[in-house]
Each structure stands twice: as structure tokens, then as C-alpha cells.
Amino acid sequence: MTTSTGATGRYSLFDALPDAVLVVTAQPKLVYANKAAATLFPALDNYAPGAMVSRYIRHPAILDLAETVFTDDWDAGADPERFTLPGKVDRRLSVQAAPIEGADADNAGPATALIMLHDETAMWRAEQMRADFIANASHELRTPIASIIGYIETLQGPAKEDRAAHEQFLGIMQDQAQRMSRLIDDLLSLSRIEIDEHMPPSARVRIATIMSKAVDVISPLTEREGVSVDTLIDPALRDAEIVGSEDELVQMLQNLLDNAVKYGSEAGRIEIGAAPDDKKPGNILLSIRDFGQGIPPEHVPRLTERFYRVSAKTSRARGGTGLGLAIVKHIVNRHQGVLRIESTPGEGSCFMASLPLAAKPTAPLVAIDFVPQIVDNPPK
Numbered sequence: 001m002t003t004s005t006g007a008t009g010r011y012s013l014f015d016a017l018p019d020a021v022l023v024v025t026a027q028p029k030l031v032y033a034n035k036a037a038a039t040l041f042p043a044l045d046n047y048a049p050g051a052m053v054s055r056y057i058r059h060p061a062i063l064d065l066a067e068t069v070f071t072d073d074w075d076a077g078a079d080p081e082r083f084t085l086p087g088k089v090d091r092r093l094s095v096q097a098a099p100i101e102g103a104d105a106d107n108a109g110p111a112t113a114l115i116m117l118h119d120e121t122a123m124w125r126a127e128q129m130r131a132d133f134i135a136n137a138s139h140e141l142r143t144p145i146a147s148i149i150g151y152i153e154t155l156q157g158p159a160k161e162d163r164a165a166h167e168q169f170l171g172i173m174q175d176q177a178q179r180m181s182r183l184i185d186d187l188l189s190l191s192r193i194e195i196d197e198h199m200p201p202s203a204r205v206r207i208a209t210i211m212s213k214a215v216d217v218i219s220p221l222t223e224r225e226g227v228s229v230d231t232l233i234d235p236a237l238r239d240a241e242i243v244g245s246e247d248e249l250v251q252m253l254q255n256l257l258d259n260a261v262k263y264g265s266e267a268g269r270i271e272i273g274a275a276p277d278d279k280k281p282g283n284i285l286l287s288i289r290d291f292g293q294g295i296p297p298e299h300v301p302r303l304t305e306r307f308y309r310v311s312a313k314t315s316r317a318r319g320g321t322g323l324g325l326a327i328v329k330h331i332v333n334r335h336q337g338v339l340r341i342e343s344t345p346g347e348g349s350c351f352m353a354s355l356p357l358a359a360k361p362t363a364p365l366v367a368i369d370f371v372p373q374i375v376d377n378p379p380k
């Protein structure tokens with residue numbers, strides 16, 4: 001980085017700013033670039049004051065602005081211009097300019113201008129994700145609606161008098177309507193959990209209780225599919241508790257059990273377990289293990305993305321919405337935990353939620369004297 005002497009010295013305060021700032025003259029020559037500018041444009045790391053700006057920065061949005069800010073065309077009230085800076089990770093930047101006085105310490109010297117760059121990548125990505133999400137959700141809803149409309153038209157027209165077709169088509173329409181209903185339920189769960197995500201829960205729940213509740217909820221499916229569920233709780237954790245929302249934690253286990261049955265029940269059995277987390281002392285590891293086909297490793301990091309499925313066809317055929325693991329991930333986050341996924345193709349998968357154990361309840365402050373009573377005729 002250039003030493004701050006002479007003309008550049010008066011701008012060194014800008015080094016404390018998170019946004020990139022350049023001071024340029026009308027040619028445009030570079031008078032000064034702050035530290036944040038050098039992180040965006042590494043060529044600026046060792047710039048020579050007085051060199052042409054284009055030697056370090058090629059982006060037309062910046063170069064054009066560095067010229068127009070000195071002309072009558074420049075509009076001080078115009079919205080900042082936005083552009084994408086290509087790189088390993090594309091960055092979205094906005095750029096603005098403002099004329100300032102001369103470059104020298106006594107404000108003499110050539111006219112100069114500030115070029116200010118603001119990194120909007122995070123906001124831009126969030127906006128893109130939101131737009132993608134709406135497009136995906138609409139697509140997922142549109143498919144069953146289109147199919148229902150198609151069957152209604154057939155029933156009103158060509159198949160009007162065909163009793164057998166009525167039976168068959170109404171069955172399909174019912175399946176499609178149920179699919180939309182599941183999708184809406186999952187979308188609502190997801191948005192509810194997301195709204196609460198920054199507020200940690202405060203109730204205490206027993207781990208053994210949420211595990212048995214989740215197994216009960218899933219039992220119609222496991223019975224229908226002929227899958228047995230083995231519950232394995234480390235005896236030391238039989239009465240252990242976590243700070244959490246019972247409904248959400250049951251939903252988390254239920255979604256994982258549901259997947260294990262739907263995509264990994266070839267062996268006819270699955271496991272739900274609770275054990276201390278060796279990797280994180282003080283945490284408990286809730287795990288759902290199956291012995292099915294497993295998941296190819298390239299898919300594993302993306303499974304918790306909304307609507308991401310290894311096979312959309314299998315997921316749909318099994319009544320999936322593609323939102324189950326996204327819901328699981330948000331529930332785990334809200335409970336200050338982490339989700340780990342291990343899968344070996346051909347051997348099976350294990351989904352683990354590592355969650356902080358609740359502190360043991362404190363002992364009552366007042367000791368109560370216990371006077372044993374002799375009962376003459378103890379009840380049988």
C-alpha cells in the first residue's frame with residue numbers, strides 16, 4: 001500500500017471506511033485509493049498516485065463515471081449505477097461520484113472527484129434467492145393445478161358418460177389436490193419458522209419424549225411400508241432435556257424419519273438415536289439412520305436448499321415437496337444447533353442434529369425436612 005504523504009495523506013481517513021473510495025482527477029488520474037478499494041481491485045494494492053485510473057480498473061461503469069462527474073452531463077441526484085464485478089464469486093456493486101475541491105492540501109491543484117463503491121452482493125443474492133424461490137413455488141403449484149384443470153375438462157367433455165373414467169380421474173385429481181395441500185402446509189411451516197428463527201426458544205423438552213412422539217406420528221407410514229423403527233437412547237440421556245420448541249423438534253425428527261422411510265427403507269428398518277456428541281461436548285446428537293441406497297456425495301451439500309431433490313420424479317412419486325430438509329435446517333438453526341449429513345452410496349444415510357443440552361435444573365434453595373411417617377395399615 002502506498003504511504004500516506006502529501007496529497008494522499010489528507011485522504012487517509014478513508015482507510016477506515018468499509019466501502020471502496022477513490023479520489024480521481026479529470027483525466028482521470030488516480031490521486032488516492034483506500035484500503036477497501038484494494039480488496040475489490042487487488043491491482044490497487046501498490047498503486048502509484050498520478051497514474052491513469054484505467055491502469056488499475058477496467059470496469060466501464062467506473063471509468064465512465066470518473067469522466068462524466070467533471071462534465072455538465074453529470075447529475076448529482078441520479079441513482080447510483082449498479083454493475084457486476086466478475087470473479088471467483090461475482091460481486092454486485094453500486095458506484096456513485098461527487099466532485100470535491102483540489103487535490104492539494106491547500107485546496108489548490110486540479111479539480112478532483114470522489115468515486116464511492118458500495119458492495120451490494122449480499123442483498124443482491126438474497127433478492128435473487130427470493131425471486132428463485134417464488135418461481136419454484138409457483139411452478140410446483142402450477143403443475144398439479146394444470147393437471148386438475150385438464151381432468152375437469154375431460155370429465156366435462158369426452159369422458160362425460162364414462163363411469164370408469166370418472167373413478168380413475170377423480171382419484172388422480174384427489175392426489176394432485178393433496179399434493180398442493182402438502183406444499184402449502186410446508187411453505188407455511190417454513191415461513192413461520194423463518195420468522196421466529198432469530199428468537200431462541202425458551203421451553204424445556206425431554207429428548208426421549210420428542211423421539212417417541214415423532215415415532216408415533218410416523219407410525220402409519222412405517223406400518224404401511226413394513227419398516228421397523230429402532231429407538232436407541234444412551235441410558236445417561238434418558239431424562240436429558242434441551243431448550244426448545246416441542247412441536248418444532250418433533251417436526252424435525254418426523255421429516256427425517258419420513259425421508260428415511262421414503263428413500264432409504266430397502267433394508268426394512270431404520271434407527272432413531274440420541275447420544276452425546278463426541279465432536280461437541282455439552283451437545284446431544286439426535287440421529288436418524290437408514291440402510292438404503294445412500295446419496296451420491298455431490299448432492300449432499302445441497303440437500304437443505306429449498307426444492308432441491310436428488311430425483312424430483314422419485315420425490316413426487318413418494319409425496320415429497322422438496323421442502324422437508326429446508327424446514328429441518330431452519331429448526332436446527334433456531335435451536336442453536338448444526339445439521340450433519342453422512343451418506344455412503346449403497347450403505348445408507350445418517351442425518352444428525354447436534355443440539356445444546358439444557359443445563360440441569362438447579363436444586364431447590366430451601367431444604368425440606370422430611371419426617372417419615374409410620375403407617376399402621378399400609379395400602380396394598
Ligand SMILES: Nc1ncnc2c1ncn2[C@@H]1O[C@H](COP(=O)(O)OP(=O)(O)O)[C@@H](O)[C@H]1O
Nearest residue numbers: 259260263264309310315320321322323324325
Ligand atoms: N434418507 C435419505 N436417503 C436418500 N435420499 C434422501 C434421504 N433424505 C433425503 N433424501 C434426498 O433429499 C431430497 C430432499 O429431501 P426433502 O427436503 O425432505 O424433500 P422431499 O422429501 O419432499 O423430496 C429428497 O428428494 C431425496 O432425494
Ligand SMILES: [Mg+2]
Nearest residue numbers: 259320324325
Ligand atoms: Mg422429505
